[in-house]
Amino acid sequence: MTSAAKEPLPATAAGNLFGAVEPGPLEHVDVLVERGDLTVERIVSMAHASAPDFWYDSPREEWVVLLSGAAALEFEHGEALHEMRPGDYIRIEAHRRHRVAWTHPAQPSVWLAVHYGAAASMLEPEVDKLPDDR
Numbered sequence: 001m002t003s004a005a006k007e008p009l010p011a012t013a014a015g016n017l018f019g020a021v022e023p024g025p026l027e028h029v030d031v032l033v034e035r036g037d038l039t040v041e042r043i044v045s046m047a048h049a050s051a052p053d054f055w056y057d058s059p060r061e062e063w064v065v066l067l068s069g070a071a072a073l074e075f076e077h078g079e080a081l082h083e084m085r086p087g088d089y090i091r092i093e094a095h096r097r098h099r100v101a102w103t104h105p106a107q108p109s110v111w112l113a114v115h116y117g118a119a120a121s122m123l124e125p126e127v128d129k130l131p132d133d134r
Contacts, residue, residue, distance in 0.1 A: 017042055017067060018110060027100075037118045043111040045071065050099035057097045061117045065089035069109025072101040 013032070021028040021044040033040040037060070046069075050056070055076055066084040073082040073090065076097035082090060092098060094117065103109040 017112065021108065037116055039115040041111075041113045041115070043113055045069070045100070045103035045109040045111070046107070047105040048103050048109075049101060055097040055099050057095055058092075058115070059094055059118060060115045061094050062092040063089065063114040063116070064092070065112050067110040067112060069104040069107050071103040071109045071111075074099050074101040 015030075015032075023046055027048050028044040030042040031039060032042055039060075066086055066088050068086050070086075071084045073084065073092075075082070081101055084090070
């Protein structure tokens, strides 16, 4: 959901999803879990929005829940804004172009984003190995 730099956590990690983050020009992203085709991120936004000409177009499925704050997602092709309040979640299919229209201007919007699956282009093809002496 974001173009911010990701900060991986150590192999054994504990934290608080609502822990403070210094305000900055970009959303703050912590990678909480990254295993195979699964990535779980904590994203903290405050008065952030995607650039007007930018659309996320991920080859992976994404499930997002808003834990605090408020936000709205915009989807390509003129769909209505999807406004979110704490507890609201949405599943975004792979390659469904979307952007963050706005996040709360005065309080942190904390997201938990789960990215999973992979497009065919991201997977290594399985090749059957046959013995040379067949």
